[in-house]
Amino acid sequence: MYTGLQHLHSYMGYLVLLGLLISLGAALVGLSGNRTFTDKDRKLGLFGLIATHLQVVIGIILYLVSPLGLSNASGAAIKDATSRLYFLEHPLMMVLAVILITVGYSKAKRQIGTNRGFKTIAIFYGLGLILVLSRIPWNAWLD
Ligand code: HEM
Numbered sequence: 001m002y003t004g005l006q007h008l009h010s011y012m013g014y015l016v017l018l019g020l021l022i023s024l025g026a027a028l029v030g031l032s033g034n035r036t037f038t039d040k041d042r043k044l045g046l047f048g049l050i051a052t053h054l055q056v057v058i059g060i061i062l063y064l065v066s067p068l069g070l071s072n073a074s075g076a077a078i079k080d081a082t083s084r085l086y087f088l089e090h091p092l093m094m095v096l097a098v099i100l101i102t103v104g105y106s107k108a109k110r111q112i113g114t115n116r117g118f119k120t121i122a123i124f125y126g127l128g129l130i131l132v133l134s135r136i137p138w139n140a141w142l143d
Helices: 002-033 039-065 081-109 117-134
Strands: none
Touching: 002 039, 002 117, 039 081, 039 117, 081 117
């Protein structure tokens, strides 16, 4: 089960980046066109939202079974940069990123018919993407 989840979480990482880039790209295009935010534009925000939500659920289960997750949490592990990344920084930042993305989507949903939805998605998803990029274990992932 551990290896399966590890692979799923690893492949889903690409889907998360793709989903966020699609949602963010669409918002930036809409923003530069200065048009009204429509329900179709809201749906483009779902790419990033759904991919990140799925990934967090898989991540939480993985956290419970991985030797790098909860079972590795200790005072000593905090002093080691790699251990700290996996048991503390990565989960915390990813959850924060998803909260930002969820708040952004919820706000934008209420801005249909105005021209503000694009800016909301661009800011919240943009910040979320920065957090995600900052705490991906790049070396292990691209190995
Ligand atoms: C948007 C959210 C997230 C993204 C994009 C993401 C991405 C990744 C990536 C790319 C890896 C490296 C995979 C590899 O070695 O090939 C990884 C590992 C890991 N992630 Fe996440 N993650 C996210 C959320 C979470 C959350 C919320 C948790 C826990 C609560 C979590 C727990 C872990 C753990 C424990 C590992 C190490 C697994 C192992 O090799 O044993 N992730 N994550």
